[in-house]
Amino acid sequence: MIATPDRTPLPRDFFDRPVLEVAPDLLGRLLVRETPDGPVVLRLTEVEAYDGQNDPGSHAYRGRTPRNAVMFGPPGHVYVYFTYGMWHCMNLVCGPEGRSSAVLLRAGEIVEGAELARTRRLSARNDKELAKGPARLATALDIDRRLDGTDACATGETPLRVLAGTPVGRDRVRNGPRTGVAGEGGVHPWRFWVADDPTVSPYRAHVPRRRRS
C-alpha cells in the first residue's frame, strides 16, 4: 500500500536548517508551479547543496552581489539564475538568514500537468526527460528571473510552493560529487538523488572550457 502524498505546504522552519540537512530531506517533496495555463507538480528526485559560508562552488562564495542577493535573505525563498546564455536554474534558500546557503533543484518527475510541461519541453523524447536536469526542470515549470526572490512558503497566493509529499527514506537516498563544480568545490559529495530513479540526470564531471581564440 502506497501512502498518499501529503499536500500540506512545507513551513519556513523546514528551510531554516543547515543546508546539508535540508537537501536530502527535499527528495520526494512536491514542487507546485502555478501559471495562468494551469499547475505543474514535480516530485523532486535530485538536488545539490551549496553553502555560501565556505564553499567555492557557491554563487555566494565571494559575497553579496545584485545577482545573488536573494541567497542572503530569509530561508524558503527562491533564487533563480540565468546561465550559458540560454538557461535558468532554480534554488531554494536555506537558513539561517545571512548564511547564503541554497539547494539547487536538479531533476524531478512530473506528477501532474505533464501535458503543459510537454508544450514547454518540445525536445524531450519522453516524459522522464521533461525535468531531467536543472535547466530542463526550470523550463518545464516556466521558471525565470522574474521569480527570483519569490517566497515559496507564502500563505495564500504564490506562483510556487513546496508540499510535504512523500519524503524518501534514508535507505533510498544516494549522494556523490556535485555535477560540474570546478576545483576544490568539486570534492564535496553534496549531490543527493533518489536511488534508481529514472528521472535523475546523468553525472557529468566538470570540464574546463577551452579559451576562445
Add this chain to the structure above:
DNA sequence: CTAGTGATTCCCT
C-alpha cells in the same frame, strides 16, 4: 564530442 548563448563579475585603466 562540440557549439551556442548572453548576463555577470573581475580586473584593470
Add this chain to the structure above:
DNA sequence: GGGAATCACTAGC
C-alpha cells in the same frame, strides 16, 4: 568606463 573570463547547461551530431 572596457575587455576578458566564467558559467551549478542542453541539443544535436
